[in-house]
Amino acid sequence: DQQVKQNSPSLSVQEGRISILNCDYTNSMFDYFLWYKKYPAEGPTFLISISSIKDKNEDGRFTVFLNKSAKHLSLHIVPSQPGDSAVYFCAASIYSGGGADGLTFGKGTHLIIQP
């Protein structure tokens, strides 16, 4: 049973517009959420994260929104640039026993930025 779901396998957005990537989770124990970006033949690169005690976190062009009641988070990229074309993974973790547990990932969304 997938605890982290990214229901859009791909998303195409025009350069300069806003990209919105969505993620849903089922485990209410998750207390930290992260977004990673992955290019082919490379490992995932950490982008931005949010704690469950917040509903928004912003870093430059990237903003993550968390709606705990809906168990939903989204990543906004404004403005979208050609270099943003990559696979984006949503991940979640639980902080327990004095450390952060292993991450649970969604299947990813392939973002394509059109010129």
Add this chain to the structure above:
Amino acid sequence: DAGVTQSPTHLIKTRGQQVTLRCSPKSGHDTVSWYQQALGQGPQFIFQYYEEEERQRGNFPDRFSGHQFPNYSSELNVNALLLGDSALYLCASSFTTANEQFFGPGTRLTVL
């Protein structure tokens, strides 16, 4: 400052063989986690090492084992390889008190 490094980059093995993958964490990080990424899927958590002990384990069989050394580097061992073990194996390092994990480039394992 070197990031997470993994070796080898690629590996081809046959069914039934054993394999060892290696990982050096980012400088200062004390925790290493291993993930398996099959084609078209997100990374799946295998296990995590801290203070040379397995701290947490995902849903993987005992054929998957690991080790962490005093310098925080780590190895992933897989015994009795199956065709389904073909995947990208990712190592991630972190501070044990932090949620953010930083990934290496991965080792592509092909089992024939």
